[in-house]
Amino acid sequence: MSLFFLSIHGKCVSLRKCLVTFYYLSSVLYDFTAEPGNNELTVKEGETLTITNQHIGGGWIEAQNSRGEIGLVPEDYIEVIPNPNVGNVASPDLSFFDAYAPASASNGNDPWSVWNADPSGGSNNNWASNPEGTQTGKTAPDPWSSVSQGHPQAYQGPVCIHLTSGAEDDEWDDEWDDMKSTGGYAESESGDGGGIQRGGAHATSMKISLNNRFPGFSKSGPELYLLCKQLTKGKDKLPIYVGEVGPVWFYPETQLDCVVADPKKGSKMYGLKSYIEYQITPSTTNRPVNHRYKHFDWLYERLLDKFGSAIPIPSLPDKQVTGRFEEEFIKMRMERLQGWMSRMCRHPVVSSSEVFQLFLTYKDEKEWKMGKRKAEKDETVGVMIFSTIEPEAPDIDLIEVDQKCEQFSRFTKAMDDGVKEILTVGHEHWKRCTGPLPKEYQRIGKAFQNLSSVFNSSGYQGESTLTDAMTAAGKTYEEIAQMFAEQPKKDLHFLMETNNEYKGLLGCFPDTIGVHKAAIDKVKEGDKLVATSKITPHEKVTMAKRVSVMSYALQAEMNHFHSNRIYDYNRVMQLYLEEQVKFYETIAAKLRQAHGQFTTM
């Protein structure tokens, strides 16, 4: 076990040490040299530190090295060695998993270290909760592939830390207790981390999520829905219609949208803890509400919890702390929160859900807390979401259900590869455009100008026209150098962001499709189960009907995905090419002007 544990963390830490101090131990990801007089601590990559104070804020933590020296280190330069239980999520031995859970849950010096511990840190299967390799950095494997590709410049520094920053973790202790008091919090969940299930879910959905993760070991799973006796009553039904393109969700008349803007830095506890508050203005009410990242994160958990089995819920922009690049980072995070919110708004099922509306129409703390509790108590989560879906169409037989599921699986996998290729190529192009190319054009510019000034020194008459022209040409190439360096922010940036977003979205499909596959397998076993009288013939019929309902849901979701994809890629390609055209036209114009200054007598 210990060996296994070590291997999945790939860190040189003895299990024992971890068990004793795993909340405090951290491993240095990158060299960091202290600036004198700032109480900073110089650390080397691979070094193991003991965190002495993680509530410094501003992207800094206080840590002690093996020589006993204490000082500040940028949080994003270190990686806290995650809760061992997290590692064990991947372990087939669930009893072991449970056995350790209490320790972690009770020993909650920092509950966030449980919550935010990267759930995929130890699991190399395709079920990582956060598919965005770049966003959880080193230890988070992509589903399907290891191409870890993110926005080339969004991240000024490494982006991997499994502790939330000081800006995030204040005041949750009490809410944590809240959630415990709801009784809905299952200990084993601490191991489930930020996956399909995180924070405040109750036992039922918890089991499902476990099943989503480990179909192999589940005792329950889709059966929970396939076989459940009575379905939830009338309210909150999700109809599916058959449109031109096939099964589709019910789309409201006017599409909801919202604007995320105006990030404000706040602080509490005499400035000891700081946070950023974003203003969200829904197109419906047009009334701005303020939320902090952790509220977005809470919303994400609820949506994942409730819809995750039927609808891919993309992860939020990562929890990276700002380190020294706060401005850059806040801007980028806001942009991505906007992207995430817009996508949620565009989804007819998600956007009309009670919890999403609660988030968008925050009135006062009291109502908010009530709404939160209600959402966290919601029983219709996990696979039970299918119990609310009502396709207005005849049942589909299992073969077709199976085929559809296979087709979607193939497509999403293929698209994931394609998207990653674009990200890889784009990343290299970004580096070239901001690195060697401008340098080169600058040197060309300088060379022309230098020769021009040599000519100026000739003492020969009638030189000025040539020297002025050559100086101008030189300056033009320096301008072009500048243009090259700035261009990616104008076009490639959006191409990368969109593909990055789709990478995240596609990363959710293995989870969603997995639920369907598990259900299909169950139904295939139907006869056997009847024969061994595990189920009644009537239950077998019910299962077949319900897997057909699940298939309608999946088809509706895929059609939603496709129409959005077509729109998004048309838009982003247009934008990209538009800017590219402007770019090359501007260069041509500048050069034409420079050309005009030369004269052959």
Next chain:
Amino acid sequence: MSLFFLSIHGKCVSLRKCLVTFYYLSSVLYDFTAEPGNNELTVKEGETLTITNQHIGGGWIEAQNSRGEIGLVPEDYIEVIPNPNVGNVASPDLSFFDAYAPASASNGNDPWSVWNADPSGGSNNNWASNPEGTQTGKTAPDPWSSVSQGHPQAYQGPVCIHLTSGAEDDEWDDEWDDMKSTGGYAESESGDGGGIQRGGAHATSMKISLNNRFPGFSKSGPELYLLCKQLTKGKDKLPIYVGEVGPVWFYPETQLDCVVADPKKGSKMYGLKSYIEYQITPSTTNRPVNHRYKHFDWLYERLLDKFGSAIPIPSLPDKQVTGRFEEEFIKMRMERLQGWMSRMCRHPVVSSSEVFQLFLTYKDEKEWKMGKRKAEKDETVGVMIFSTIEPEAPDIDLIEVDQKCEQFSRFTKAMDDGVKEILTVGHEHWKRCTGPLPKEYQRIGKAFQNLSSVFNSSGYQGESTLTDAMTAAGKTYEEIAQMFAEQPKKDLHFLMETNNEYKGLLGCFPDTIGVHKAAIDKVKEGDKLVATSKITPHEKVTMAKRVSVMSYALQAEMNHFHSNRIYDYNRVMQLYLEEQVKFYETIAAKLRQAHGQFTTM
């Protein structure tokens, strides 16, 4: 001595070995892998070979390696270890130098190895006869600097071999004897190599050239002109007028020009020896004449011999053999011979000279041979050229002469640096445009097309507009990749060629200016020389007058250089920018078209 000799060659060859077999030993510059069945010999860089037959032709020689294996090797992959005397040119001990000369001259198994042995191989002073570092490759130092920079693609392979190829060395043996019989050939000249004096010069000019090379050790030198009793009579006077820009040569009404074209491969001795013949058509007669490279080379020697002290005579394109790139090479050499001829035609003094006219108006072999002999017997060579110059202006005093000379020296040095910077930067730009950039745009193109074909497989309706557009966009970036790869040939090529040509031209100034500086120093010594009655007071006056004449010549030449430079750089910059504008405009147009295919519904 042996140590010195070794150091200047930087080759691991014992002096003894060299002295015994230096005409046959060669050292491998680059790895070469034999193609099976071609009698080729695989060799490794640094390996020492014995040449068994250098008359194979077509850029190949037959050589034997240390294991006794014999086979063909591309001549430009090896470097024949030069005549040790060449190395000793740089040695201050001229007596030693003379002592070895006979050996080399008489031991003339291959006179070319004496003629073409790179004279600067061992001398790191500023007097290298061939300033074009790129053109004599590894062992030829640039004057002033070691930036060895040439045309990025003109040279498909290394270009350093100090043996002429089979295509060049036929039939010279008899002419060699000719020249000996003229009695004009001085032994010590073998050491003088391809410098200011080569082949068939007579003792006088030889001494001068020696002096040009080693002012420090000369007993004669510019004094030869400064003090000579009677100047050459009337004919062939070179007037200098004072124009707007100062002293200028006499420029003819119509400027001579010529076209070098139509290279034809010929062979003799039953095809054992092959050569290329170029057709030169002067604008005056419009009657084409044919010449082979070696005739150009002979002309170069004569011009250098006659005008070198007053007028920088740029080297010919190098003697590189073609190796495997014959087509490319012939094209490039023709282009450069054209450039060289045009520059000579543009020079009023050179173009009107008898020897240059002889070359342009070749009628038959008999007349040609006569003309050759006459030219080789010409007495008015080296510094004696100044005896034919007649400035129509008052004498300039020594201070002004000195100042002018200093100024020209500073300018040419500064321009040489500027030109080399452009060559260096241009070379890197060339590599990037033909290497990584096209690859990158190709990958971008492929990535778009791949994603497009994934989309095609979605099975979703109304996908085609997007997929077609994305495929088109992908193809467009592949076209752009192609454009990038081909662009340098369209613009950068000429920028590089012009600067390369100027680098060669500027490389001649140290020689030319050196003659002037030596003369100035002599005149400065005037009083002392009179006091020690080395010269008469009258001779001192004569020297002052004559150094003034030399200064007029230098000024006329500089003004010629400046006006040509201004024209050439205006022209080449115009051409470069024109092509650059076209390039970027075409890209923009292609992208605009691709952009048009996307639609946001």
